[in-house]
Structures are given as structure tokens and as C-alpha cells.
Amino acid sequence: MEQTKLAMLTEKAREIRLGALEAVYSASSGHPGGSLSISDILAYLYFEEMNVDPADPKKADRDRFVLSKGHTAPALYATLAAKGYFGKENLKTLRQVDSFLQGHPDMKHTPGVDMSSGSLGLGISAAAGMALSAKISGDSYRVYTILGDGESEEGQVWEAAMFSAHYKLDNLLAFVDWNGLQIDGKVSEVMNPTPLDEKFAAFGWNVLVIDAHDFDQIAAACEAARACKGKPTAVICKSVKGKGVSFMENQVGWHGKAPNKEQYEAAVAELTASV
Amino acid sequence: MADKIATREAYGNALAELGEKYDIVVLDADLAEATKTLMFKKKFPDRFFDCGIAEGNMMGVAAGLAATGKTVFASSFAMFAAGRAFEQVRNVIGYPHLNVKIGATHAGISVGEDGATHQCNEDIALMRTIPGMTIINPADGTEARAAVEAAILHDGPVYMRFGRYAVPYLYEGRDYHFELGKGVTLAEGTDVTIVATGLMVHIALEAKELLAKEGISAEVINIHTIKPIDKELLAKSAAKTGAVVTAEEHNIIGGLGGAVCEALAETCPVPVLRVGVEDVYGRSGKVPALLEAYGLTAENIAAKAKAAIALKK
Numbered sequence: 001m002e003q004t005k006l007a008m009l010t011e012k013a014r015e016i017r018l019g020a021l022e023a024v025y026s027a028s029s030g031h032p033g034g035s036l037s038i039s040d041i042l043a044y045l046y047f048e049e050m051n052v053d054p055a056d057p058k059k060a061d062r063d064r065f066v067l068s069k070g071h072t073a074p075a076l077y078a079t080l081a082a083k084g085y086f087g088k089e090n091l092k093t094l095r096q097v098d099s100f101l102q103g104h105p106d107m108k109h110t111p112g113v114d115m116s117s118g119s120l121g122l123g124i125s126a127a128a129g130m131a132l133s134a135k136i137s138g139d140s141y142r143v144y145t146i147l148g149d150g151e152s153e154e155g156q157v158w159e160a161a162m163f164s165a166h167y168k169l170d171n172l173l174a175f176v177d178w179n180g181l182q183i184d185g186k187v188s189e190v191m192n193p194t195p196l197d198e199k200f201a202a203f204g205w206n207v208l209v210i211d212a213h214d215f216d217q218i219a220a221a222c223e224a225a226r227a228c229k230g231k232p233t234a235v236i237c238k239s240v241k242g243k244g245v246s247f248m249e250n251q252v253g254w255h256g257k258a259p260n261k262e263q264y265e266a267a268v269a270e271l272t273a274s275v
Numbered sequence: 276m277a278d279k280i281a282t283r284e285a286y287g288n289a290l291a292e293l294g295e296k297y298d299i300v301v302l303d304a305d306l307a308e309a310t311k312t313l314m315f316k317k318k319f320p321d322r323f324f325d326c327g328i329a330e331g332n333m334m335g336v337a338a339g340l341a342a343t344g345k346t347v348f349a350s351s352f353a354m355f356a357a358g359r360a361f362e363q364v365r366n367v368i369g370y371p372h373l374n375v376k377i378g379a380t381h382a383g384i385s386v387g388e389d390g391a392t393h394q395c396n397e398d399i400a401l402m403r404t405i406p407g408m409t410i411i412n413p414a415d416g417t418e419a420r421a422a423v424e425a426a427i428l429h430d431g432p433v434y435m436r437f438g439r440y441a442v443p444y445l446y447e448g449r450d451y452h453f454e455l456g457k458g459v460t461l462a463e464g465t466d467v468t469i470v471a472t473g474l475m476v477h478i479a480l481e482a483k484e485l486l487a488k489e490g491i492s493a494e495v496i497n498i499h500t501i502k503p504i505d506k507e508l509l510a511k512s513a514a515k516t517g518a519v520v521t522a523e524e525h526n527i528i529g530g531l532g533g534a535v536c537e538a539l540a541e542t543c544p545v546p547v548l549r550v551g552v553e554d555v556y557g558r559s560g561k562v563p564a565l566l567e568a569y570g571l572t573a574e575n576i577a578a579k580a581k582a583a584i585a586l587k588k
Contacts (some may be wrong), residue, residue, distance in 0.1 A: 011446075012360060033516075060344075066339075073561060102446075107371050108372065110368075114342065115338070115339070115342055115367070115371070116366070116367060116370050116371040119362060119363075119366045119367075122331075122335050122338075122363055122366055123335075124335070125332045125333075125334070125367075126335045126336070126338045126339035128332075128335070128336055128342070129335060129336035129338060129339020129340040129341075129342070131339070132336060132339070133339060133340045133343035133345055134343070136300065136322070136340075136345070153572060154337070156329075156332055159331060159332035159337065160332050161326065162329070162332075163327070163329065163332055163336060167324070221480075225332060260343035265349075
């Protein structure tokens with residue numbers, strides 16, 4: 001990837017991480033760990049990959065995005081704010097009673113949100129429905145979704161996986177945020193869903209395994225997904241939960257807890273130090 | 276025209292007919308032959324998708340289709356559409372108020388021989404609790420066909436409840452106009468109001484005849500739209516007769532009986548007695564024997580009507 005693009009994406013991912021943390025800190029609740037692990041993927045999707053226009057959030061031919069792991073909404077909201085769907089000052093209203101930024105994505109009230117999600121396992125089915133819809137009407141838009149590795153313990157994920165392969169939804173790309181942690185501990189100890197790559201392959205998907213924090217690999221995966229005909233693509237993304245904030249990295253306790261003032265300031269300092 | 280038709284059959288016919296006029300997509304979960312969506316599938320194979328035995332995913336797929344502009348019918352048995360997939364219906368169809376029309380067949384104990392696991396007496400109660408959900412329980416083939424078209428034209432989620440068992444046509448020879456949310460007064464009376472839905476409507480008309488023989492004048496109202504319920508018509512009739520009996524092929528908790536009690540408690544409190552499945556599970560049997568066993572009969576409605584009249588102050 002050329003250096004200017006890489007620098008732009010790195011900067012956008014930093015902006016997303018800072019925005020997500022600001023939102024969670026302001027709300028005094030929310031999910032920072034998994035928000036930080038998907039920030040690079042979101043930066044690539046919204047600033048490089050997807051055909052979307054914040055000035056026309058409902059345009060018919062836009063690519064669709066479904067955050068199946070809806071609890072990491074702070075990262076999505078920070079992405080949408082960075083893209084210009086709404087002002088960044090709104091991030092501070094996350095989870096407040098009159099805010100349009102709900103604890104989990106709400107397509108009815110948040111510009112740029114294509115599907116309400118948050119109950120795990122449901123988002124990928126909706127994404128499959130959108131991909132099928134494009135096939136029915138011959139539309140060229142693509143559908144992107146991000147799942148959690150813990151989320152793949154939900155049976156519905158595999159119902160959707162079966163469906164998407166059966167109907168050859170090659171316009172669907174599902175990222176699995178493989179950060180290895182869920183609320184109760186390590187995914188491998190709570191209920192091990194691995195090997196995720198072999199499972200998706202067995203369900204008939206085109207599968208890639210990448211580093212979730214390497215833009216070249218994310219770009220290559222998106223390109224490979226577009227090139228693959230007749231199969232949906234699953235990209236298993238080896239990620240670091242809490243990525244970018246050293247004291248949050250790989251710590252299960254940061255799944256669903258807001259930082260206090262000192263922690264927030266330390267996190268901001270660390271994320272901005274490398275500028 | 277046959278004298279009788281199961282409302283599921285009328286549903287299937289309506290989809291196949293209305294597929295010409297409207298650009299609808301139909302999903303099923305390996306029950307197309309039973310839910311009668313097969314007729315649509317044969318006629319419009321490019322707009323029919325079998326989701327396999329995976330109702331939760333089907334509701335999510337329906338949501339995705341609706342979110343991208345399609346009008347979608349998702350079909351299965353009531354037990355699985357409303358029961359198994361309740362949370363999916365609530366979270367990805369109800370919450371975003373998407374244009375998904377759930378065609379739930381094999382509702383109630385008139386499923387018959389398959390027994391309790393497949394006899395859904397809880398679906399109306401479940402669906403009523405979802406904000407913005409419209410619920411239609413048609414009483415005959417004519418109403419079922421009209422309900423399907425009304426559902427297509429309605430903006431938002433609709434739950435339609437159809438039966439497996441053939442029921443008589445109610446409106447033959449009448450000029451029938453279906454209006455969503457409006458009850459239909461099938462017979463006027465002065466002593467008691469029988470409010471019935473679905474399969475129980477024609478049985479309520481039989482009950483009216485039984486009561487007439489004893490000099491009791493019963494009003495019969497068909498409530499095809501259980502949500503939003505026609506509060507105005509119910510209050511008007513209750514004010515006139517002073518006593519109400521509800522009749523439904525559903526648990527007496529949370530269904531039509533519950534909805535009528537809630538409505539009248541706030542508008543015109545009168546004694547209300549409920550005929551329905553009395554908070555028990557169904558069982559295998561021939562349909563007439565089951566209706567008898569669970570008190571879903573004209574005789575029981577008539578007896579409850581007299582009891583309700585006796586409760587008037």
C-alpha cells in the first residue's frame with residue numbers, strides 16, 4: 001500500500017479509537033475492548049473499501065454494513081462521525097436518554113446505520129438477507145459485516161453461514177474479530193468455537209485468515225473477496241482486544257467497562273503519542 | 276367455490292395470486308407444502324427462497340431483505356415463527372419496524388394429530404407484546420385473502436395467523452370489505468356480545484343460534500385484527516349488551532380474551548368470560564374431538580354467555 005494511503009488509514013483508525021473511547025468514557029459504560037480491536041477494519045471499510053456517501057446516507061446503491069457484534073457500537077459511531085455522517089460532538093451523548101446513539105446500533109435513528117443489531121447472531125442473518133436482496137434485483141452493492149469470535153458460539157451464525165453458501169452470496173464479506181476474549185474469559189475456555197477458518201470452509205465459504213491490524217492484509221482480503229465468485233467470504237481476523245491502549249490490550253476486564261478519568265487520559269495520551 | 280377452506284390454503288392462494296400484482300419475496304423454512312407457499316414457489320421461483328429448518332436465520336434474512344426495500348413474507352408454523360424465532364422477530368423486525376409479513380400457519384390446537392409440540396396457543400400473546408406489530412387472525416378464506424393484500428399495503432411488520440383445518444366461508448353472498456383494525460359485526464344482539472376470532476367465529480355464530488332458542492339475543496363480533504384492536508366497536512357493543520364472551524383457539528391468557536379485557540377495562544368495564552384453551556397444553560387427536568375436549572364449542576360459548584349475563588349487576 002502506498003505510504004500516503006497507509007498514513008491516512010492509520011490516522012483514521014486513531015481517530016476512531018479516540019472517538020470510541022471518548023464515547024464510552026462520557027457514557028461511563030460501554031464496550032471499549034472489542035471497539036478497539038475492530039477499529040482498523042472499520043477505518044479500511046469506510047475510508048477505502050465501501051461505496052458510501054455521508055451526504056446521502058440512504059442512497060440506493062450504497063454498500064451495506066452490519067455490525068453483527070453490535071455491542072462495539074462506539075467504534076461504529078466514531079467511524080460514522082469521522083466520515084461525516086454526524087458531528088463528532090455527538091459521541092459524548094452515547095447511551096444518554098435523548099441521544100440517537102443507542103447502546104447498540106439503531107437503524108431508525110442513527111444516520112449511516114443500515115441495520116439494528118446487538119443481539120448476537122442476528123446481524124449476519126440480516127447481512128445475508130441484504131446480499132440476497134442485491135442478487136434478486138441485480139444490484140451491484142456489496143454487504144459487509146463484522147462478527148465476534150464469541151458471537152460465533154451462537155447457533156444462528158451457522159444457520160446464516162449455511163444459507164449464505166447455499167445461495168452463493170459472493171457479495172457478502174464477513175469479518176470475524178478473533179480477539180480471543182469474551183465476557184466470561186478466554187473464548188477457548190468459555191466455549192471454544194475454533195477452528196473458525198475450517199468451520200467456515202466446511203460450510204462452503206471462501207476463507208482467509210489475516211492480522212486485523214495490518215492494512216495491507218485487510219486490503220488484500222477485501223480484494224480477494226471481490227474476486228471470489230460463487231461463495232461468500234469469511235475473513236478471520238486475528239486481533240488484539242483493546243488494541244492501541246496498552247493497559248487494555250488482551251485484558252478481559254475491558255470487554256464492557258468504561259475507563260475512569262485517569263485511565264481515559266492515559267489512553268488518550270498513548271493513542272496520540274505516536275502522532 | 277368449496278364450502279370450506281383452511282385459511283393456510285387461502286394464504287397460499289393469495290400469495291400466488293398477488294405475486295402477479297405486487298413485487299413480493301416469499302421465504303419458508305422447509306414447510307412450503309404445509310404452509311402452502313409452494314404455490315407461489317412454483318409460479319415465481321425467482322422470488323421464493325427456502326431457508327431450510329432454520330427459522331431464526333429466516334427472520335434475520337427477512338429483515339435484511341426488507342431493509343433493502345423488499346416486501347417479504349416469512350412463513351412457518353406458528354410454533355416456530357412466533358415461538359422459536361420470537362427474539363429475532365422482536366429485535367430485527369419489530370424494533371426497526373421493517374416490512375416483514377409473517378405468515379404463521381398451523382396455529383392453535385386445530386393442528387390436530389401432531390399434538391402439543393406443534394399446537395401453538397401462545398403466538399398471539401407473544402406477538403402482542405411487540406411494539407408496532409400488527410396481528411391478523413382471519414376467520415375464513417375470504418378474510419385470509421384480504422388480510423394478505425392488506426398486509427402487503429401496510430407499512431410495517433405484520434403477523435398473520437392461519438389454520439390447518441378447513442373452515443366455512445362466512446361472507447358468501449355478502450359484499451365484504453376488509454379494513455385493518457376494524458372489527459366486523461356479524462350479527463346484532465342486545466343481551467350479550469360474543470367476540471370471536473379465527474376458527475371460533477363460525478362456532479360463535481352457532482352459539483348465537485343456540486342462545487336464540489332460549490330467547491337470548493347475542494351480538495357476534497369478528498375481530499380479525501387483534502392488534503390494534505377495535506376498541507371503539509368493543510366499547511359500543513359492551514355498552515349496549517352489558518356482558519361479553521370471548522372465543523379463540525389460543526390460551527385464554529394474553530390472546531383475544533386478554534386484549535378484550537384490557538380494552539374494556541379502560542373503556543366500558545362489563546363482565547367478560549373467556550372461551551379458549553385454559554392455560555394447558557394441547558394433545559393429539561382429531562380436530563372435532565380436540566375442539567370438544569378443550570371447550571371450543573358453541574355449547575360452551577352459549578353456557579359462558581349465560582354466565583356472563585348472570586354477572587351483570
